[in-house]
Amino acid sequence: RNAGDYIFYTDWAWTSFVVFSISQSTMLVVGAIYYMLFTGVPGTATYYATIMTIYTWVAKGAWFALGYPMDFITVPVWIPSAMLLDLTYWATRRNKHAAIIIGGVLVGLSLPIFNMINLLLVRDPLEMAFKYPRPTLPPYMTPIEPQVGKFYNSPVALGSGAGAVLSVPIAALGAKLNTWTYRWMAAL
Numbered sequence: 001r002n003a004g005d006y007i008f009y010t011d012w013a014w015t016s017f018v019v020f021s022i023s024q025s026t027m028l029v030v031g032a033i034y035y036m037l038f039t040g041v042p043g044t045a046t047y048y049a050t051i052m053t054i055y056t057w058v059a060k061g062a063w064f065a066l067g068y069p070m071d072f073i074t075v076p077v078w079i080p081s082a083m084l085l086d087l088t089y090w091a092t093r094r095n096k097h098a099a100i101i102i103g104g105v106l107v108g109l110s111l112p113i114f115n116m117i118n119l120l121l122v123r124d125p126l127e128m129a130f131k132y133p134r135p136t137l138p139p140y141m142t143p144i145e146p147q148v149g150k151f152y153n154s155p156v157a158l159g160s161g162a163g164a165v166l167s168v169p170i171a172a173l174g175a176k177l178n179t180w181t182y183r184w185m186a187a188l
Contacts, residue, residue, distance in 0.1 A: 014155040017119060021112035021159030024076045026170040028052070029107045032082050033099060033174035038181070042090035049082030069128055074118035081111045096175060104171035108163030112156045 031052070032045035056075045063073045085103040092098035 013119070017112070017115070017155045018159045018162070020076075021115055021155075022162050022166060024078070024115070025081065025108045025111040025159075025163040025167050028076075028078050028081060028111065029085065029104055029167045029171045030174040030177075032085055032107075033103065033171045034177050036086065036089060037096060037099070037175055037178050040094060042086045042094070045082040045085040045089070046079060049078040053078055069123075069131070071122045071128060074122065076111075077114040077117055078111070080114045081107045084110055100171045100175055101168055104168035105164045107171070108165065108167030109160045111163060112159030115159075116156055 028049060032048045035048045036042070036044040038044075053075060060070075060073045060075055064070060084106040085099065088103035088106060089095070089099040092102070
C-alpha cells in the first residue's frame with residue numbers, strides 16, 4: 001500500500017476512538033475535579049477543559065506545521081463533559097462525593113458522544129491517503145486488519161460504558177490529590 005499512514009488509521013479508526021475516549025475522559029476528570037474541588041467553585045472544571053482545549057489547538061498546529069493534513073489530529077471535545085461535572089457539583093450543593101460518583105459517570109458517558117463530532121467532521125480518509133502519500137511500509141510494519149463485528153460495531157457505546165466505569169475511580173483519585181496537596185503545603 002502506498003498510503004500507509006492514513007490507511008492504517010482508517011482501518012483502526014473505531015478501535016482508536018474507543019481507546020482515546022477512555023483515556024481522554026479519565027485525563028479530563030482527574031484534572032477537572034482536582035481544580036474544581038481545590039477552588040470549591042463550580043465552573044472551574046469548564047475553565048480547566050477550555051485551557052486544555054487551547055493546548056490541543058497548539059499541538060494540532062504543530063502536527064500541521066510538520067506537513068500532516070488538518071484532519072490527522074482531531075481536537076478532543078472536552079468542554080461539554082466538564083460542564084456536566086460543574087453542573088453536578090453545583091446541583092448537589094458542592095457535595096464532593098456526588099461530584100466524584102455522578103460527575104465521574106457523566107464525564108465518562110458523555111465524552112465519547114461529544115467526541116463523535118470529530119469522526120463525523122473528518123474528511124474521507126481514503127481521499128486523504130491519496131492526497132498525502134506515504135512510503136510503502138515494510139512487511140513487519142504492515143498493520144493487521146482489525147476484527148469487524150465485535151462489540152456490535154458501536155464504539156460510542158463501548159467508550160461510554162468503559163469510560164463511565166473508569167472515570168469514577170479516577171475522579172476519586174483527583175479528589176484525593178487535593179488532600180495530598182494540602183498536606184504537602186502544611187508540611188512547608
